[in-house]
Amino acid sequence: MSGPNTDYDPVEVTPLQAEQVEAARDAALAAIAAAADLEELKAVRLEHAGDRSPLALANREIGALPPQARKEAGQRVGQARGAVNKALAARTEVLEAEHEERMLVEETVDVTLPTDKVPAGGRHPLTTGAELIADIFLAMGWEIAEGPLVEAEWLNFDALNLGPDHPARTMQDTFWTEPAENHVVLRTQTSPVQARTMLTRKPPIYIACPGRVFRTDEYDATHSPMFHQVEGLVVDEGISMAHLKGTLDHFAASMFGEGIDTRFRPSYFPFTEPSAEVDLRCFVCRGVEADSCRTCKGEGWIEWGGCGVVNPRVLTACGVDPETYTGFAFGMGIDRSLMFRHGITDLRSFFEGDVRFTPAFGTEL
Missing domain, CATH: 1.20.58 (Methane Monooxygenase Hydroxylase; Chain G, domain 1)
Known part of the structure; x- marks a missing residue:
């Protein structure tokens, strides 16, 4: 070893x-x-x-x-x-x-320097716009009514005198849910809220119905498959077109300023008879210098919505006696009204979520 x-x-x-x-x-x-x-x-x-x-x-x-x-x-x-x-x-x-x-x-901070204000941001103009419209009608003594976004076909069409062959029932205008045999749609207007109200309440009825609606429109600067409407319904004894005209004139002046009134042009809607298109006096030129006005394009008037006296068939379908009661109804786009009011040129600005869009409107319209 x-x-x-x-x-x-x-x-x-x-x-x-x-x-x-x-x-x-x-x-x-x-x-x-x-x-x-x-x-x-x-x-x-x-x-x-x-x-x-x-x-x-x-x-x-x-x-x-x-x-x-x-x-x-x-x-x-x-x-x-x-x-x-x-x-x-x-x-x-x-x-x-x-x-x-x-x-x-x-990284020294000079605490003696003035500080910038923290941006307050703003509420979405569609929210504040709908609240403004609701306040206008509440001040008139009306009520605000709401309903579901997914609606029965009968309430969305049949109760409103839109027959089985009416083109609005096709896939070109309506989102249908599956299975088709359930007969359920995304509401194409807020009118079903009016039908629901007449079915569950007795006249007199004075309601405004703001809310989202859906149609199979292209998405571009002036159209969207989802947009917002406000519809009004009055059912009472002795109601006439004169009451409708006075109501819309007050609504227009409240939205766009004193001196703004409306005019009617004959039209057709299945749920009203007689029916009319509502034009709004141009709030830019007020019809005085219409030839040079880019807003109304020389007309002095701007198309705003539709209206008319409630069709007796609609009253009957909803259990209201047309021999005793009459009424009127109207409908306008909230989005379109706000575009007029604030000079917004592209409808998509409401829906694309750009945080730079809303602060300009603040917290109230």
Whole structure:
């Protein structure tokens, strides 16, 4: 059995030679001193004090030495690594202090300067517009009625005198739910709310019905498959077209300013008879300089909606005696009305969620 190798010369292990250890230490100290900031010092730490640094690799070689040679080599490498770690700690303290001083200078806030106001944002104009319209009718003593967005075919069409062959029932205008035999649609107008009210209440009835409606329209600057309407319904004794005209004149003046009135043009709607298209006096030129007005294009009037006296067939379908009661109904687009009121040229601005759009309207219209 052989004895320990007493003739092993540790100088033969190159990483443990005194010159090599001192060179690695000096290189580390020089790099530490040259580090200009904490990021550079981090890189230096990895290169000269990390697991793959020259001194760390030299430290691993100590285990291969015979016992009598380990002490001297261990002291040599340990002192070098200690010097490097001490230098790292000292340089880190200096650089951290410099970093804090620099941050205090660069990020100083002058609290004596006036501050900008935090933007208040704004509510969506369709929300505030619908509330404004509701307030107009509530002030007249009317009620606000609401109904479901998904509606029975009978309430959306049949009760309103739209027969089975009416073109509005086709897929070109209506979103039908599946299965088709359930006869359920996304409401194409808020008129079903009027039918529901007449079926559940006795006259007199004075209601306004704002809400979302759906039609299979193209999505462009003037059309959308989802938009907003407000419809009004009055059912009482002795109601005539004169009451309808006075109501719409008041509505127009409340929305667009004093002096704005309406005119009727004969038209046809299945649920009213007689029926009329409602035109709004141009709120820009007020009909005075219509030839040069870009809003009404020389007409002096702007198309606004539809209206008429409630068809007796609709009253009968909803359980109201047409011999005793008469009424009127009207409908306008809320989106279209707000486009008129605020000069908005693209309907898509209401629906595309651009946060820059709503602040201009504030919190109230």
